[in-house]
Amino acid sequence: MVSLRALSVDAVGRALDWYVAEAARSASARPFPLEAVRALRAALGGSVAWTPSLFEASLAFGAVMHRMAQVAPEAPACNVGDVLVALPPPSDAPAWAFDARVDAATFAKLGFAATSAGIARVRENNAAGWASHAEQARAFIEAAAQRCPRRALAVVLGAGSGFDVPIAALASTFDRLVLVDVDRATVEAAVAALDATSRARIEIRAADLTGVNRALLATVDDLVASASTAADARTKIEAHVRAYRLAEPPAIFAPGERPDLVVSSCVLTQLAWPARAHAQDALARRFGAPFDDERSWAQAWAELELRMQQDHIASLAGAERAALVSDAVNHLTALDASGTERTTPRKVSPLGVETLLERVPRAFRVEAHARWWWPRHRPHGHEPGSLMSVEGVILFRHSPARRSTRFLVSDSTRSGTGPRTRSKNSAGSRPIPFVHHRLGGAMKLGAIAIAVGLASIGCTGSVGSNGSGGGAGTGGGLGQSNGGSGSAGTNGSGGTTSAGNGGSNATGGSTGSTPDNTPPLPGTSVVPQPTWRLTNVEYGNSVHDLLGLSTGLTVPLDPDGASGGYNAGLGAGDATIEAYHAAAVEIASQAMANVATLVPCTSAQITSMPAMCAAKFIDAWVPKAFRRPMDADTRTGLVNLYTLVSTQFGFNAGIQSIIEEVLQSSYFLYHLELEEEAQPPGKVAVTGYSMASRLSYLLWSSTPDDELLTKAGAGQLSTTAQIGAEVTRMLADPKAKIGLRNFYRQWLRVDSMMVSKTGKYATLYSQATQSSILASFDAQVDAALWATSGGLTTLLNGKQGFADANTASIFGAAAAGATGATLTPFTYDAHRAGILAHPAIMSTFATSNGTHPIKRGVFVWDQVLCQALPAPPPDVPTFDGPQPNESVRQAFTRFTLPPNSSCPACHTKIDPVGFLFESYDTVGAYQTIDDYGQPVNTDVTVVQAVDSSGNPDTTLNVETPDAVAFANNLAKDTAVPIQCLVQQLYQFALHRTLKDADAPVLAGLVQGYTKAAQSLPTLLGGLTQTESFLYRANVQ
């Protein structure tokens, strides 16, 4: 059998070759610096000496490649685990001896007695939380046992008291059960509680699973004792710890023993810290002082921990099958004022990586994967609690049919530097749609994580594990898939929310309940969501379509909340209900003007048979408003309401009361998915009426039309092909343009255009002008995005504008022909291109009487490039305005940039982009003299933009004379803006920021849109075929 290490060495070698070849082919696709890869390859190949500084880079590479596999299926399989297995020895020192014996002194140094007592106390305080974890862990392990065809021997590593391992069940399933733990007494006590039959099958072994603790602790003690200073001792200990290496994976099974199942439950994170704790104690006892600089210390121990963990995983290969369970991510929680427990954004990854899957090397096949959460500590007072995600994998020793013939290094020596062949796989394969910003962030985060001793390799905020594919294939039916508890396939865990540094747009007004804080269902990109209310735009459009009111909605509703950076109908409060009531009264009374068209009766019939006509109205109109058939009780309720009111006030009042009721009912106001929600928890396909609503509110921002409802009722919205066909029809409807408006007005933020300007701009910026500016904006975006090709490119640098008499003066001489009230197309002059300098955007990102380069710069980074900036710190110094003879640009330069400023970190990035737009005043008119009488200078050098693979963006990071040149640069290589558009549209559609599992989905959409020459119908159509759109997540 091929050795473990050979397989991983092969995997890493292939990955390095592939990466180098791929990077050479596609200059813009590098989530990881090529130089670093070359250095790694040289070091791993032995052509240059290995240095510890490469450790971090190699881990980051493993993390990048692990994620690459989900984005680019042809990328060779390789992950952090492979890298750790393949690493060459850290030094020329001999390998450490493996000795699993435990003596009393070592046992005492490991401090397990106190730890056990502490754990018992914590468990006692939170019995329910621990029990929930124990149940799930046991069920997972039992499921692993069920997979074993032969059941002669099972071994449990780190069995402890067996609290999360089903010892009795294993004892009855297997002929023989061996329990291994460093603490024999605890295991014995647990076993003593079992029945005699079980006990007879159980053997207890005391063993130190690391195999090195005894020697390591003795060395540490010696080094502490012999050192003259704390620093000296620490340096020596660090060097020693870094030299950890076992010649072979730990021999944890008896010679000749090959268990059918080995269980390792929550052992990984327990391996290294006792030694570290002992070392710190020993140092503190001898030298007293606590550490003043922990970095290198933490780094050394983190390396040891990672290597020890990897050796432990490797040791599981000695069994036929392994059930490996371990802590993955630990979210800290705190009590709020009302005593309710909440998760905080702080999290640590005890395992050093975000997902266990990232650590399973090539030698294993993952048979099953599961993730569950449990409240490990309950918070009390100032003490934080923790909510921990645990992962389990069932592993099977991999025996590749085709033995690899190509090794990067020979398995046994470091001398070989043989020629490397270029991977055949890479030649001619398609370009990789990297989702750059996540991958780019990974390395930094990896470094940070190591620095703080968590050794979290590039995972926080990174595109995580395997998501689902980009939606079900066309033509397939949408199956019912109940992804509830336990395990499902080898596709990965959902990972965690990725807002933040990663570059997602962190503007969601998220509250505890919105999906921004909720992980997807395991193995999917489907996130549990509350039932949303209609947003106010959706409400207005729906009323318009249902009642044909030309004036639309005139009663202001309660402002929308937000989720995922876009308006969302969060829970309703008193003010919401009051506004709905007022609106319903107002709308119903307006609707009564067309009662003749609404009620399917002649006036004679109404006079003679009013009750029948009312019933006909109810049967015809209400299901449209409810977007699904009425149930019998609801119909009876409405008929009774009509009767009650019409008896007193006549037919019209009765109809009016029905309209009022419907407009305030939950069927109308909420995006109910009743049929789907009635199904069991888990992932549920959305079809029928619920799908009709999803489609119409995504594509039209309004209620479904008759045809959609008819198809829903006929079961013709059940397959992806049917849905695709329906989308094609809907996109041809003029309502699609209105619907998309709802998106892009929010995306480009013109939904919060200022309502007035002051000073010399006050008169020009009237309400009528504001309406005209918005109409001009809509026309320009519509013309660009809906074009059959080059939509986004045109949006970015197109030359066609639209003006009417109100806006002609803002656009200048080029628009002189626009003298009437209707929008007239015209060609921009040399001072204007694309949408970014449009008056709607310029007047939104400005002050009431001047420009504001910072607002404009931040807007471009956040909304157009999706390279979001962090929120400003709370106590930023202030802008005091230009001094005499100083331009706005000079004032902001003085204020925010070196040498005077303490905040260049963000402003060197923000300011140049903002300055580009200085030639547009607060209403967006071109200017050469700014509001302070100073000449405008827009010439800048853009910096820190990254391309679609996370490398410096060579197209944007150049000297740029003005906003027109910037627009042209954006349009030159649209990969970044396309990715951003897709991301924004996805967030809009799903009311949430991105999750790790969304990455492959987005990559697919990006590719589709790019390939289809930026066709909006292709993008919207693709969106409706994604898993998140096709399914919902049912919760309890």
Add this chain to the structure above:
Amino acid sequence: MSKSIKTSSSNPHYTRRRFLRDIGIGAAALPFLGGLESLYEKAEAATAAAAVPKKRFLFMYSPNGAIYYNWRMRVPGQEHTLDIDISDGVTGFTPTNFLLKPLAPNAKKLLVVDRLSWISARQTYQTSTTAPDHITHTGGHQKGMGSLLTGGVLIGGDGSFGNDGLADGVSVDQVLAAQLFSKSPIPSLEIGVQVDENLKDRYVDKRVSYNAPVGNVPQPRTPQNDPFQLFARVFGNTTGNAGSGASSMRAFLDKSVLDATVADFTRVQAKLSSSDRILLQQHSDSIRKLETQLMAPAVSCAMETPPSGGGFTPASDPAATKKWAMTPANFPTVGAMQMEIAVQAMACGITNIVTFMWANSENDLQYPWLPIPYGNGAGMTTSGHHGMSHARDPNLVTIDQWYAKQFGSMITALDAIPDSGQTGSVLDNSLMMWSSCLGDASSHFSDNVPIVLAGSNGGYFKQGRLIRMNDTYTAAQWTGDPLGPESTYNNFIAAEDKARQGDQKTIGSPDLSNNDLLVTILESFGLDPATNADAFKPFQDARFYKGPLTNLKKT
């Protein structure tokens, strides 16, 4: 406050017959009207709202903190009789730049609370090692907003900035509304003056009032920015404005429709998951509340026409009216209208609880109606309020004095109205509170937040004082280290001046909190911590809460 207020000393007894007449149905129709009996009972119960205590709470928010130097009481010792024109001979300070100077006419009714902190807002960063003075302070707009009336930590948790979540508990006004005033015609009124309605960014900055969270979902309450809408809501159901035949039909329709709607919600809820069920339950509870309000008998104390809009008449399109109300130039006009409605609503007993927000935290409003030299040039101000607050712009004093004046005008108005059936004025049986999201504006500390109370709330508070909370120093002790307990008072002032010049040092970190004040407020309304434990619990988080502030009381 030019409108006269019609008050009625005796509540007209609202009979069953009168009720039936008002909704326009005679006895003959009764057999058809299922549910009418319960409706009638509800009306009777509402009429019995005389049981509502004659106490009131008005909270006024003004944005972006203050310059502590111009606010803080420059007298040593724990307590001082409030004499607004404090002159202590300190260089650089004159009464004219004293922030509370416009409140001089109301001094006898004030209780000024110095050196209290929003500790739950301070809590979330705890960056003690990086803070220049090793005090764990910072804070920030959004955390102060969340903490103000809830005494809690933002749901976003540690280190969260503006976008990351709302406050996470019930606010004190809503506890009062639920505990004592649920039978008021309007249990609580949230009023805004140009509070930003775009909630995509920094939602938390735009709300002070919260219902209790449902599940773990915060329940912020929306302030009404449109004075015409507010007027319609508050005075739409008064005998001065209603009672026509049309309104009888309106009442009947509302009742019938809302009953049917609630039934519809109940049916749908049964089909949903538990979290969605809670969501819809909340919605349907709000419908019930609205129905109770709509069905409540007309109040015979009215403001017959909306307050003057400075020449503006509402457009037929309510959206245009709303836009007018949100236009910065109309800020003082809209504010005056909103204040007038607030005062009259309280005087009439239509509501006992008002939260009044002047704009929102981090707004960048300009105040061109004030003598602030906006413009380009030396000594001129280019930025709006938020920018000025960062700059420690001395013109902030002008702005805050304007807000002080607005607060004073409401005090004066409520003090001019005798409280029917009670001793003293409406003000005397009310508690007014003015505060902000931050203490010192520029440094964004949540410590030493300016707080002005007015009214004794029925004799509970002893007015006419300023109290320096939790200040154990006595004049004799002020020697030595300018910031230590041995500091002389003059050194203390010097240190403050230094702080004012940007040294970033605070004058110490008092550990009494808004939680202590919020609990004191509940007690001033007669709520008993023993029998109303649930009402108190949200504010008694041991991290922030020390105990009621007994020194505010009349002894």
